[in-house]
Amino acid sequence: MNSWLYLLGAIVAEVIGTAALKSTRGFTVLGPSLVVAAGYGTAFYLLSLALKTxxxxxxxxxxxGLGTALIAVLGWLLYKEALSPLGMLGIALILAGVVLLNLSGKAH
Structure with a gap:
């Protein structure tokens, strides 16, 4: 069960890092750049722990998949980026794929 919590933490950390990328202005702004580095560093560390099982x-x-879906929604909410009905369908399909993957039994 801990591995799934590590994976969830990796997803959250990756989304935080990715959400901060736009604010770095090409890594010329220190604060957001540090958030990106910490987010991705944490994400890969937690992902490596999840991969133990x-x-x-x-x-x-x-x-x-979940990171992509979450960052698309955050881009829409935080940065007012367009999210078309087709884009929303794509997010729904990503989430459905994650659910199906878990239900297939190969995830356990």
Whole structure:
């Protein structure tokens, strides 16, 4: 069970790092740049802990899929980036894929 918490933490850390990327202005602003480095460093560390028991394909699919969906929603909320109905469908399909992957039994 700890591995799943590590994976969840990796997703959150990656989303925090990615959300801060825009504010770095090409890594010319120190504060957000440090948030990006800390976010990605934490994400990869926690992902490595999760990989002790979760297969790499499953963990990476969940990590990247949920991270992508969350950052798309955050971009829409924080930066007022466009999110079309087709984009929303894409996010829903990513989430459905993560659920199906977990239900397939290969995740456990």
């Amino acid at each position: 979760i297969p790499v394909g499953v963990a990476y699919a969940i990590w990247s």
